[in-house]
Amino acid sequence: MSAKEARYHLLRLKRKYRMIRVTEALLLALAEGLITYAxxxxxxxxxxxxxxxxxxxGLSCFIVRSVQLGLWQISEAGVIHYMNQHYPQLEESADLFLREDEGLTSLQQLQKIKSLRQFEILYPSVKLPHKLLQALGVFALSALIAFVSMGFAGKHKISREAATVTRNAQTGTSPEEVLPAAIRSAAITFTPPSYTGIPKQTVKTFNLRVPEGTNIQWNIAFTEKVTDAKMIFSTHDSVKLATTASGEYSIxxxxxxxxxxxxxxxxxxxxxxxxxxFTVETIRDQPPVITVENLDQFITLSLTDKLKVNLQSTLSDDYHINDAYIIATVSKGSGESVKFREEKLRFDKPDKISGKSLRANRTIDLVKLGLDPGDELYFYVEALDNKAxxxxxxxxxxxxxxxxxxxxQTTSIDPGLGVDLMPDYFRSQRQIIIDSEKLLKEKKxxxxxxxNSRSNELAYDQKVLRLRYGEFLGEEFESGIGPQAALPSDDDHEEDVTKKYGHVHDTENEHNLVEEKKSAPTQDHHDHGGDDKDDPVKAYTHAHDSEDEATFFAQSIRSKLKAAxxxxxxxxxxxxxxxxEKSLPYQYKALKLLKEISQDSRIYVHRTGFDPPPLKEExxxxxxxxxxxxxTAEKSTSKPETYPHIRKxxxxxxxxxxxxxxxVTPDIKNDFLKAGQELSAVxxxxxxxxxxxxxLLKRxxxxxxxxxxxxxxxxxxxxxxxxxxxxxAASPQSHTRSVHALDERFLKSMEALKQK
Incomplete structure (x- = not known):
């Protein structure tokens, strides 16, 4: 590492140290600010x-801490001093990094080179002094204390607001509020409901803010003798003031x-x-506030879990809570046999629910409530205050x-192969053909x-489709595999399926077949009462209990369906x-028969159109x-005018x-009074x-x-x-646009050309 790089790293250490100390001071300042705010x-x-x-x-704390740490006096010399004191590997020669080689002796230059090598090794592991973790802990603790303190203070806001009603009233009227000229004095006594716990007070202000249900009494003294004194309320009720023994008026x-x-x-x-x-503003009595702190709304338990649920609830009210309980509903069974049982559970702690703010606990034992596997429990907490x-x-x-x-457990008994007996859907014949061809392509x-598994699954799909079509033939039970037809070939003559399974009446050999049937010896030992021709009842009956007769289709369609x-x-x-591969020819043949059946069962209706009445030629x-x-329909779109006196x-x-x-003339005064009545309703x-x-309108x-x-x-x-x-609503109207002079001349020219 060169001396230049060492000086650069020293500069970075100085900046890093300053940043750490500034962050530490800011955390302490924020902690001080939170505590002060709380x-x-x-x-x-x-x-x-x-x-x-x-x-x-917070600002004062930051300034004090900055002065203590000397944040604005940190220099490279201070960093070097710290390095020399805490890292002996540098041999107290870190100050040589800031000096040029020309001013150093040979021994100092050798020492500088040695120290640079040691500094290069030590630099990644240099630890600067700080108390950042302690500052962070102080900030977190201050934030927690502040939020808890403000939470408790917020619960008392409503009561503090109610308690300040009397104090606000006793301060007198507002700067803009003055007594009317003819009223000498006024004493207003309001008595809040007894359940609020607010005492009876007497004030001298006409604008009041009282709890809901408060009884207010006015005692008013005039400067001179007056008559017909009354009080007019916003509901347009006029109540006459009663005269007291002292000459005052009361209501x-x-x-x-x-x-x-x-x-x-x-x-x-x-x-x-x-x-x-003057206004009388009422403070509404708010319902209790209930919170459940430790439970999720949806809980699923197994038999191996602890079948006891601890319920912790916080209850608060603006005045007083009289009672609270848990409504639990046990649901047993399922489907149409479900049964419900509702119970009212009391809290374990406290023994008596009473107070302005309290915490209530209850351990719900699911076994004592009679819950079995598969049962459910629904519950909610309900609280009542002391409002009367x-x-x-x-x-x-x-x-x-x-x-x-x-x-x-789901148990199923399959008489055939181990396949799903209740599929979500069944495939059509065309889909089975497509899957069979796809299986042959993927065989290699x-x-x-x-x-083999996929072929067996296709066979099962073919079975489901066969049974579905068999329902139309009245086949209620599945019999053994029917007769097998020989595979079609090019040399053999194609077999007529309708002749094999149909009933043809117009063949030449029909009478011979009938004679054979009559002459055939019967195997039964009872008499049928003659042949079909001699049975008079059979001609007028329709047999439903025969598998061959239970069908929705005609005989020709039924024959094709049975063949399919x-x-x-x-x-x-x-x-x-x-x-x-051998199954595909039979699948195609079944598809062909199903298409023929769908075509035969269609009903064609002649299209009819509108036939207009004949016209009279004359x-x-x-x-x-x-x-x-x-x-024509006449409809009036006029609406009754709203607030006519306010408009006037x-x-x-x-x-x-x-x-x-x-x-203001007498007529205008009358209009203003009527407008004031409409405005008072608003x-x-x-x-x-x-x-x-x-x-202002009254004055x-x-x-x-x-x-x-x-x-x-x-x-x-x-x-x-x-x-x-x-x-x-904006009414439709024509829009007038200004026409440019050049456009106007063009239009006049066009009109002149038309006249020519």
Whole structure:
């Protein structure tokens, strides 16, 4: 190794050391940031504040660690010093690598060469000092602690939110919220349901955020004597305020849904005054949250496994959990004989389910539940909270435990060869021919055992096909192999199969055959009651119990089908004897007979078309359309106009903005009030979006907005009203396009040419 290469390797060691130390400092900084974020997460801080605190803590830790390690002061001299101290093979001569040979003595040059050789050997195994593994462990431990801490803190968010309802209310009204001019004081007392555990509170703010089912009571004192004081709710219900002994007005109402309200009264001069709109936001009682931590949804066990399942569940609720249990269903049997049994299982620990957040365990013994091999168990965890009068109920997904049945066996008895008796499909005759020819081509390339096996399989396919066609002849049982026909040859005359198996009536020798049958001695010892001609019943009956008569086809088709089945016997025989070459002629003959049968069984129907009525010659080509009437259907596409008062109010506001004059006449005030009623119906679903506009519309109709702020208020109200209106479908209309001067001159020239 040369001195130049040694200096380059020293530079790489310096960079490597700096990178390792920077990574170590970053891991420690991230660990500090995670811990700070987890601690701050328990306090009521915005998300931006959490990130700011965590970032500041992490940055401070990184700076401190960087100063301690001297990351920005690492030099090659420091690396050389470390090498001289920890690697004695260099004989403390590593500093010679940075010096030129011209400034060294002969002894120093010799020492430099020796040290370079040692450094070349040592360089791959140089280990720089660091605590990277310790930093990584600190980071992993900090991440685990942070996530566990934030998980526990998240479970208490709902309760913390409910607990802050009173504190938010006691802070007074918001900067924009002021008491109406005629109201001197107000005391609002809300009593949450007893099951929530939140105490009764009294606040002075009109905008409330309370738990679901809270009973709210208003006690309002006016600055002067008023009459007809009432409270108008978003459901358009008006409740008159009751007068108390102290001269205050009181009203009480229970809220289960989010709503808003308004106070109205009549002054001594007879004028009606309305307050601003205020909201009552309800916090819904959430159902319990149930998690099963240690089980998969589908579990399969065998008899050799431990037939006990440990169930661990975590239960939590925003207020309190009253009860929890396991619903288990045992399924026994299969098919139509399946039976179900349902049981309710209690948790082993704790003994009593009660609390805001708890862990419950249960060991499910499959043997005690009566599960046998092949049975299944379905179960889920169900929990109820303390909501009154009807508790909230929640349940987990259904878990499945199947106990494998390893004793099931499939037994089949084959009277013939050892082949599959229930194939997934059966081959056609053409497919058997193709496979037979393919087997003959591959005969030289395969062993004798494989050849015989494949030939036997083809024979079985031929048997299945023969039995399938035999069903049409009424063959319910398989008899022995039928008569074999001789192999066809060129010299022999081809045998007529229909004559052999058919029943021909028009031959000249038919009467002789009948006489032979009559004269043939019978082997039976009982009388048939005469011949067929003398039997009067046989002419009027149809025998179904005879194998020869049970058929769906005519006699000629039946004869061909029986001949095809007989030929299939011979084809199967030669395949069983491992001679596919002799089986092919019978296969082709069977295919030919099946094609003839399919052609004979077709039914041809004469095609018929539309036959128009005859035309009257006296009216033909006259052009008389007096008797023709057009069928017309009238349909109104007009839809009822939605939000008519909001549309009218939006037009009035647009006119005010264009003219620059905001004048509210009694008629305009009436239109604004009707538009406010329509807007209040929309604001029930989204009170935070339209409540401010509703208040501005009310103040504008009462002339309570200062002239300098009227223009901005009108624009805000107009924007909200346009958001309420649905989008109209675009109506079809003609598009006008501008015509270029050159195109216009061209068109005029064309018109002039047409006139000539």
């Amino acid at each position: 601690v701050a997460y328990w306090f009521v801080l915005p998300l931006s504040g959490l990130w700011l605190l965590a970032g500041a803590a 009480q109402k229970q809220f289960t849904e989010t709503a808003f309200y308004q106070i109205a009264w009549r002054n001594a001069d007879g004028s009606v005054k309305y307050s601003d709109y 009068p009807q508790p909230n109920k929640a349940r987990t997904e259904t878990f499945f435990i199947a106990l494998q049945d390893t004793t099931q 390339n395969i062993t004798k055992e494989v050849f 089945i007989t030929v299939m016997w011979d084809a199967e025989l030669h395949l069983r004897l491992y001679d596919p 009216k033909r080509l006259t052009g008389d359309l007096t008797e023709l009437k057009n069928a 109010a939006a037009a009035l506001l647009e006119h005010m903005l264009q003219t620059g004059k905001v004048v 604001a029930i679903a989204q009170p935070g979006r339209y409540l401010k506009s509703l208040s 504008l109709s009462e002339n309570e907005i200062e002239p300098a702020q009227q223009s901005a208020a009108v624009e805000a109200i107009r924007a909200s009203l346009w958001q309420v209106l649905p989008k109209e």
